[in-house]
Amino acid sequence: MKLISPALTLLLVLSSPATLAHKRWLLPTDFTLSDAETVTVDFSASNNIFYVDMPMPLAMVSVLTPTGKNAPIGNPQEGPRRSSFDLEVREPGTYRVSASGPPMYFVSYRLAGQSEPQRGRGDLTTLKAELPAGATEVQFAESHGLIETFVTLDEPGAPAATGDVSGLRMVLADSHPNALYTDEDARFAFTLDGEPAAQLTVTVQSDGSRYRDNQGLSEYVTDAQGVVEISWPTAGRYLLEAALEQDLEGEIAKRYYVYFLTLDVLSP
């Protein structure tokens, strides 16, 4: 057996691909409406919440109206710091705004004469094709991500289902994502491939991380039913992140799932 020094093990853990990704989020100007209006949605990746830093591709975005129709994306813009689009909210009920894409793949391997592991990311076919001859300890990892937010006109309702249950998702439990108040704990359920995601780590971060000296994260773990109960210390916007890492046998050694949900919490 080959011995790996603790420092190297630590390095491998710290530099796993999922941990190097920025947070990604969809931020609508409004989460709840009492009249039909246009809502502008920012789509960005950043480490500060909610501070636009890097644009995300609008091709990932789809919007479902409360009755399950695809809503058009108006005035799409992909700028240097953010992407944004307009959404005409006309139907009463809850719109589902989602962004996802095909899985991203990562590779790590060693090359003779290089002390540090080599890394790459992209689609699996390209990564395999570009793997240098003589690469050893080749490990592939697969990463799935879903980014969501919800916008409601009038009474909150069940958002239309996408028909896709794959990966990590939030499903309605006792709380509606557009009816959150600081005097009420929220209960959300999470599923992995349609089954309850038990023992899942869910972190919640409030807006304005640039303006404090800590990240302000609250961490929760789902119960056997995949449910977490979240309390809100202050009113404002929050980014919820659920993440999961699986060790696999075979060519792909790790699979990562991440789910981001932007929420708005009001004072009672």
Next chain:
Amino acid sequence: MMLARPLPTFLLCLLPLTTLAADFTVELEIPAMETAEYHRPYVAVWVEDDKRRQVAQFALWLEQEKWHRDLRSWWRRGGSKLALPVDGVSGATRKPGHHTVRASSGLPAGTYSLNVEAVREVGGREHLRIPFQWSGQALELSAQGESELGRITVTLVPEEQP
């Protein structure tokens, strides 16, 4: 120029204050963090006078320029007008552990503070400010960080006169 008479008192006030050179040794700890995503902190070590103006830069451990401003006390007190790199001062970020910074600075007697600020991507920020009176006498100072910094000790000794 030869002075025929002693300087009038009001002109004496305009003479520069005598600077007393000090050798600083700052020992600081960057704590190891148990976190999924770790980036080494950006760190600044500097001296401020009693008007909170930066009078000496001792260490700047930085990476991407776009985040230099996140050392926000350092940036506010003079970092924003400093041209980088500074020889012997600015350099790459450091690993968690104990680090020693040695520097010399000529300071007129007076009230100062030694400042250490650390900010970490997807982490926190901490700024420790250690006030001291400099009169040319040796000093030992310390402070304890709570999040992004560990223990900091500072020794000042008057520089040997040639």
